[in-house]
Amino acid sequence: MDNSILFLANIALVIGCLIMGLIFLILPLPSMERLKNYRISLKVLSTAYFIQGTLATLPFMLDIEGVSLVSPIDLIISSSQVILFSLTLITLFNPTFVTTRVLSRFLSPLLIFILLLVVFSAIWGDPDLKTLIELQQNLYHPTVILREFFLVIYIFQVIYFSRIFFQEEKRYKQQLNDYFADNYRLHLKWVRYCFFAALIVGLIAFASFFFFSITWVTVTCFIYAVFYVGFGLFFIQYPQTFIQIEKAIEYEPVVTPDVLKTDNRQYNWKDLREQIINQKYYLKSGVNIEELAQQLQVGRTTLSGFINTEEGVNFNLWINKLRVDEAKQLLARESNYSIAQISEMVGFSEQSNFSRQFKLITNESPSTWRQENQVTY
Secondary structure, three states: OOHHHHHHHHHHHHHHHHHHHHHHHHOOOOOOHHHHHHHHHHHHHHHHHHHHHHHOOHHHHOOHHHOOOOOHHHHHHHHHHHHHHHHHHHHHHOOOOOOHHHHHHHHHHHHHHHHHHHHHHHHHOOOOOOOHHHHHHOOOOHHHHHHHHHHHHHHHHHHHHHHHHHHHHHHHHHHHHOOEOOOHHHOOHHHHHHHHHHHHHHHHHHHHOOOOOHHHHHHHHHHHHHHHHHHHHHHOOHHHHHHHHOOOOOOOOOOOHHHHHHHHOOOOHHHHHHHHHHHOHHHOOOOEHHHHHHHHOOOHHHHHHHHHHHHOOOHHHHHHHHHHHHHHHHHHHOOOOOHHHHHHHOOOOOHHHHHHHHHHHHOOOHHHHHHHHOOOO
8 A cells, every 4th residue: 555545544643633632622611520530531631642643653753664563662552542541431421430549550550561661671672573473483582471461461451441331331321210211312322332442443453463564554544543533522522411410420328228217207108109190290301300309308319219119110210111101091092192292291302212111111112002002982
């Protein structure tokens, strides 16, 4: 492949990284305390993007044929990016996850590797491995063994951070379900997509440890350019979502049976449930557990505990079950109402979500259920 195409790919990567890095620095943000880690993430990302943009120029500043397989520099960059992108994405699900202690724990292996690399290189040198044959010949060189060992650590980091990411995503969805009746637009699916994109970039980086060609570098540069710009554009939109989800992901005390027994001296779930059903609070579009608790004049934690223990489901599923039960009556008796109208009447802001929840609960679509159960006069 022509070096001019590689040059264009590098220019695209450099410009993309520098522009997004600048946007991260100047982006105006709401002055919210719980966005503190997000603001820090933006500054860290900005630095990382500027560094990546600078590194993208190296193929033209250095002899491109002198690239080493299982390169220490590539190992350091790849490992730091795994840590960086994983923690920034996890922060979106859990703003309190990243602390100085957590960060130092995750960075320790990388820092130890850099220190050992300097020592090993000073004592035994650091072979320049241009081909797989040279890598095989130097397989037991002390510095190469160190590089190989850290490659294993890199693989472990990818697996470990993937596990943490999916755990925090699951926890985040549980928090949404315990707070919102309508939360499907708040699931932050783009965060998952960004994480999978980062995994793909990580796999490309892994392949680059053992393979090198002008064509490969050109293709990967284009992929990196798309990833960095796409990731940045999605990441800067998070504050708009955070304003909606802040109360859902704030700390709530764990509700234990002892707490509920104490609350039962004042509140009776049978009476509270009856009030919710009679007043049809569940039909209000966008209702959340905090609003419902205020209407019932009980604590949010108390109400959530009652629903979880007495109904055996989370707030989201319980409210939607009540809505679907209401919708069944309308579908059976009110043939003059369209499914879209019934969807709105029972509290769903969008028909697509109504149909999704209806099928989830009844295993049938609203139209099919109506055909089978419509009352004729």
